[in-house]
Amino acid sequence: MGKGNSSGASKTAPRRKRHVGRWVFLIVLLIFANLFIGAAIFTYRIWATLPPVHELKEWHPDEPLRIYAANGSLLQVVGPQMRYALPLSQIPTKLQDAFIAAENSHFYSSNPLYYPVSLPGILRAAFVDLTHMAPVQGASTIPEQVARNFYLTPQKTITRKVAEILLAYKLAQHFTHAQILELYLNKIYLGQGAYGVEAAAETYFGKRIDQLTLGEMATIAGLPPAPSYLNPVVNPKLASKRRDYVLRRMHARGYITRAEMDAAEQEPILSRYHESASNTAPYVTDWIANWLSQEFGTDFTYRSGLKVYTSIDPQDQQAANRALEIGLENYDMGLTSLDPKTFRGPITRLHGADYQAALAGKRPEALPPHDPANLKWAVVIASSAKSAELSLEGKKTITLTLRDVAWARSRPGGPKPRAVDAVLQHGDLVWVRPYVTAVTAGAGQEWGANVWSSAGPDAGWQLTQIPKVQGAIVSLDSHTGAILAMSGGFSYELSHFNRAVFAYRQPGSGFKPFVYAAAMDAPALLASGNSSYMTPQTLIPDTPLSITLPSGQVYSPTNYSNQFSNTPIPVWSNLAYSHNVPSVRILMDVGIPYAVQYVQRFGFPAKQIPSVPSMVLGSGDFAPIQMARGYAVFSNGGYLVKPYLIRKIVKSNGTQVSLLGCPMGYEAPPSEPAIPTGVAYLMTEMMQQVIKIGTGVAAQSLGRHDIAGKTGTTNNENNAWFNGFSPQITTSVWVGYDDNHSMGRWAAGAREALPIWIHYMKTALSKTPDLPFPRPSTVSGATESFASPIGVSDYLTGYPPVASVTSATASTNSSESSKLIETIKNLF
Structure with a gap:
């Protein structure tokens, strides 16, 4: 029995084990x-x-606004991020191969183990993550990266990874391999605000992608795992190692030969950050961006990939910037002004930690965010009677001698400093600029002016200060209206107000040529009921003049010199020497209503033209761009062109935006002249005399025979102008204070504005031949009675005999006064 029981128990145990x-x-x-x-x-x-992924077929990235110069160079990129969208056909094959080799070598595989998701890769990454107890590897294929870049966050979680995998399968259902790769290469973030391969090529190498070398392509393809860490600018050694890894992968996949790999590995890493644009025309791009946003809204303007092609000539624009900056600095330093100027002292004086930080290169808080114009900040380390040592923005040490601070008087009219340490002390934070030499042009003549010249790259530095005076310059192609250069102030960083377009100021004598032209246009005068017209030789009295206005006030114009002439003066001489009283007589002789109508031919709106005797002396308010447009009529032979900045605007799809209604959009030049070509030519001849013997003699320093122009200075010397031109280019310069206060007793267009014009035109005219203004067939030499020893002796053929306005008024003023009073009464 015992044996039987034992056998039963042994059979029950296996049953229990099987049951468990x-x-x-x-x-x-x-x-x-x-x-x-x-x-x-x-x-x-x-x-x-x-989300549904099929919508990506219509995807277009938010592309910023891009503004280009006339030569195709980029002026400015305005938008939140740097992006480009290119079709795959425009992305070099080797660049595509580099990304595939580095990121997803089985990208074009049809094996479901590897596409659109790499299952072996996921298992490998999961094992690594488990061993490290943290999400270390991602193992994302290109479809997964596209899914993450468009729809998910970079946060490493299981939920996000599952969503990434599922989206990758969705993408594979709706898109081809090539379409997914195109999305990837245009969307991938590659550091420094660059999204996509084209943006990265521009950011790191300053090239388009079709200009990249194989080594540069591999460098960019190595960035996705860690754009900041593998950045070729920040970590060139790491970037080099990563590049070589990509090249080896490309060779292993058969994308490149061994020789190509070896050559690319030998390429040095020459990467640096390339700004998307070094904007040399900020007042221009600001106007364009503002107009676009007002016209089309901010989203369309800044996110739709608009490309604006402007008329700006980069070389001329840089010359305009420099001329205006230095000209205004020189005035504020007293280098071109006859009125005393003072040094307003250092920006601040640094002590202790602030001083040490500045020496180490940290920008002091007392400064604006960016250096204005051509200025650099510096801190005085030590000073003595003979020199001062300064730290230039914490980068190098410079020396200033007495020559470099000699202008810095401590009070108006005071003596120049005799020692450097009388101006600069330890810790002083000051502005400096490259040294500029003042040279007098037109020396020995009444209207000679200081016209500076650069002293060369090794001339050292000079103490300066931010000028309080402002200015503007605008330059046009006289025949098309294309704005070649425009600057609306000393520094866009300090003031965004565009004075070239929006500062309406009295032009002073710069307005005289428009009224003089009205007086010489015989057909227009005769049609208006006048019985006579003028030529450059017509004699005009320069005697005291008083006009009683309907209000009872007496208007008595004076000349700049407060002197008069006992003999009548020819029209050309009145313009050359800018006599005021004879100019008013010319206006009153032709009649104010007629003159108001006529000067509108130069583009001046009627509402801006004051119907008063002082109109000829520039008592209206006009912007520099309006003055340039008016003077271009003389330059081009009588045609009123429209100044324009925008040649065309192109959308991201290649279609153009209409410029209809754009205040500075391109319009074809007119086919009919605004004034007779003969009148334009005679006025040009007279304004050439302004430069040969008159108030513009300093412009002779250009050594050109094809220039003409007119100075302008207003009452109380509030505004200074020079408007001048060649047969191809017209340029207007204005200088004055924003609050319109006086620039000083001796301020004048010849001293403050003309030097700026000269320096700009030196560059602008260097590209054009020195040829005379075209002489129209309607102009011929005058008879001997109008002969002039200086060559202004032409008149218009086919006109009735000339009747001099001096015939009844040269010897007496009473009859003329009654005529003028009657004219005024008829006007009002």
Whole structure:
């Protein structure tokens, strides 16, 4: 019996073990089933929340506004991020291969193990993550990266990874391999605000992608894992190692030969940050961006990839910037002004930690965010009677001698400093600029002026200060109206107000040529009821004049010199020497209503033209761009062109935006003249005399025979102008204070504005031949009675005999006064 019992027990144990094993298996199976069901539910819920991916077929990145100069160079990029969208056909094949080799070598595989998701890669990454107990590897294929870049966050979580995998499968259902690669290469973030390969090529190498070398392509392709860490500018050694890894992968995949790989590995890393644009025309781009946003809204302007092509000539624009900056600095330093100027002292004086930080290159808080114009900040380290040592922006040490601070008087009219340490002390924070030499042009003549010249790259530095005076310059192609250069102030960083377009100021004598032209246009005068007209030789009295206005006030114009002439003066001489009283007589002789109508031919709106005797002396308010447009009529032979900045605007799809209604959009030049070509030519001849013997003699320093122009200075010397031109280019310069206060007793267009004009035109005219103004067939030499020893002796053929306005008024003023009073009464 004992034996039997033992046998029964032994049979029961295996049954129990099998029974327990079944339960364990069932439990494990149930656990896995629950996990599977849970994972399925989890996955389904994620799938249900995924966005539709087919919309990416219409995807276009938010591209910024890009503004280009006339030569195609980029002036400015305005927008939140640097992006370009290129079709895959425009992306070099080797650049595509580099990304595939580095990021997803099985990208073009049809094996479901590797595309659109690499299952071996996921398992490998999961194992690494488990061993490290942290998400270390991502193992994302290109479709997964596209899914993450467009729809997900970079946060490493299981939920995001599952969503990434599911989206990758969705993408593979709706897009081809090539379409996914195109999305990837245009969307991938590659550091420094660059999204996509074209932006990265420009940012790191200053090139388009079709200009990249193989080594540069591999460098960019190595960036996606860690754009900041593998940055070729920040870590060139790491970038070099990563580049070589990409090249080896490309060779292993058969994309490049061994020789190509070896050559690319030998390329030095020559990367540096390339700004998207070094904006040399900020007042121009600001006007364009503002107009676009007002016309089309900010989203369309800054995010739709607009490309604006302007008329700006970069070389001329740089010359305009420099001429205006230095000219205004020189005035404020007293180098071109006859009125005393003073040094207003250092910006501040630094002590202790602030001083040490500045020496280390930290920008002091007392400064504006950026250096204005051509100025640099410096801190005085030590000073003595003979010299001072300064730290130039914490980068190098410079020396200033007495020559460099000699202008810095401590009070108006005071003596020049005799020692450097009388001006500069330890810790002083000051502005300096490259040294400029003042040279007098037209020396020995009444209207000679200081016209500076650069002293060369090794001339050292000079103490300066931010000028309080302002100015503007605008330059046109006389025949098309294309704005070649425009600057609206000393520094855009300090003031965004564009004075070239929006500063309406009295032009002074710069307005005289428009009224003089009205007096010489015989057909227009005769049609208006006048019985006579003028020529350059017509004699005009320069005697005291008083006009009683309807209000009872007496208007008595005076000349700049407060002197008069006992003999009548020819029209050309009145313009050359800018006599005021004879100019008023000319206006009153032709009649104010006629003159108001006539000067509108130069583009001046009627509402801006004052119907008063002082109109000829520039008592109206006009912007520099309006003056330039008016003078271009003389330059081009009588045609009123429209000044324009924008040649065309192109959308991202290649279509153009209409410029209809754009105040500075391109319009074809007119086919009919605004004034007779003969009148324009005679006025040009007279304004050439302004430069030969008159108030513009300093312009002779250009050594050109094809220039003409007119100075302008207003009452109380509030505004100074020079408007001048060649047969191709017209340029207007204005100088004055924003609050319109006086620039000083001796301020004048010849001293303050003309030197700026000269320096700009030196560059602008260097590209044009020195040829005379075209002489129209309607102009011929005058008879001997109008002969002039200086060559202004032409008149218009086919006109009735000339009747001099001096015939009844040269010897007496009473009859003329009654005529003028009657004219005024008829006007009002």
